Amino acid sequence: MIWKEKYRIGVSMIDKQHQELFRRVEDFIVNLRSSGKWEDRQEKVKSTMEFMKEYVVVHFRAEEEYQKKINYPGLAEHQRIHAGFKEEINNFAQKFEEEGYQEDLVQSLAGKLLAWLINHVASEDQKIGSYAKSLGGDSNEG
Amino acid sequence: MKAEYVNPFYQATIQVFKLMLDLDLKRVLEADGADSQVIVQLSVSGDLTGTITYHFPEEMALKMVQIMSGMEFNELDSFVTSALAEIANIISGNAMSNLFERNYRCDISPPQVLTSPPEGLNTVPTLRLPLETKWGTLIINIALRETPS
Ligand SMILES: [Fe+2]
Numbered sequence: 446m447i448w449k450e451k452y453r454i455g456v457s458m459i460d461k462q463h464q465e466l467f468r469r470v471e472d473f474i475v476n477l478r479s480s481g482k483w484e485d486r487q488e489k490v491k492s493t494m495e496f497m498k499e500y501v502v503v504h505f506r507a508e509e510e511y512q513k514k515i516n517y518p519g520l521a522e523h524q525r526i527h528a529g530f531k532e533e534i535n536n537f538a539q540k541f542e543e544e545g546y547q548e549d550l551v552q553s554l555a556g557k558l559l560a561w562l563i564n565h566v567a568s569e570d571q572k573i574g575s576y577a578k579s580l581g582g583d584s585n586e587g
Numbered sequence: 588m589k590a591e592y593v594n595p596f597y598q599a600t601i602q603v604f605k606l607m608l609d610l611d612l613k614r615v616l617e618a619d620g621a622d623s624q625v626i627v628q629l630s631v632s633g634d635l636t637g638t639i640t641y642h643f644p645e646e647m648a649l650k651m652v653q654i655m656s657g658m659e660f661n662e663l664d665s666f667v668t669s670a671l672a673e674i675a676n677i678i679s680g681n682a683m684s685n686l687f688e689r690n691y692r693c694d695i696s697p698p699q700v701l702t703s704p705p706e707g708l709n710t711v712p713t714l715r716l717p718l719e720t721k722w723g724t725l726i727i728n729i730a731l732r733e734t735p736s
Pocket residue numbers: 508523527565569570
């Protein structure tokens with residue numbers, strides 16, 4: 446499991462979603478890194494990637510909604526970071542269309558995504574948790 | 588080239604390695620470049636101009652990706668180089684924030700993975716920042732100067 450307890454931000458709705466996101470990322474990477482011919486594996490890799498991508502969108506939206514709800518002052522900056530990452534994923538999607546579903550390209554996407562996600566959850570998202578805590582309410586509800 | 592450009596990178600690297608990898612780095616005086624390594628370069632523009640080049644020795648590179656993924660990696664494939672390019676990007680981004688606190692406003696370009704060490708390194712004044720781990724020494728070459736106004 447690539448999820449670590451220190452990624453927890455103290456808002457249970459977001460923590461649950463992060464865990465689900467990490468599960469999907471892990472499932473995608475495990476399939477991507479499995480041995481065997483690419484032709485035989487690529488359908489499974491593709492479907493786990495789509496399953497993961499879907500959740501990235503769902504999760505980003507929910508996380509931004511939560512930030513709005515608590516009037517998080519870093520919302521605009523956080524939205525900008527999410528949008529920038531979605532754009533990079535879309536650039537990969539476009540390359541898949543142009544150059545085909547090449548293993549090398551999928552490996553690059555996965556490596557980048559893993560590093561990006563760990564850093565984002567371990568640093569940027571933590572600020573949401575700190576702010577929620579500073580409001581004094583029980584940030585762990587909901 | 589001023590030594591004060593180095594500290595923002597030192598602090599950013601220590602912090603990112605701790606946060607993402609639970610790994611400590613120790614600043615050392617010198618280190619030899621590894622035979623097999625991942626080299627990532629970014630350019631800097633704004634108040635400062637130049638390049639930052641990260642040299643990750645192979646063993647360190649593989650361990651870093653292993654720590655993040657919980658999986659074994661045996662060669663420097665595109666997954667590994669792409670993950671390291673992103674880490675270099677994150678470190679550099681944080682270093683730019685540190686520089687901003689010292690009143691330097693700079694931007695970085697997207698990271699490029701190089702297949703061999705960049706040439707002409709000796710013609711540009713460069714500060715080397717070797718940072719040791721138990722899996723080898725990361726070398727960061729910082730070649731920055733103030734942008735002429
Ligand atoms: Fe986020």
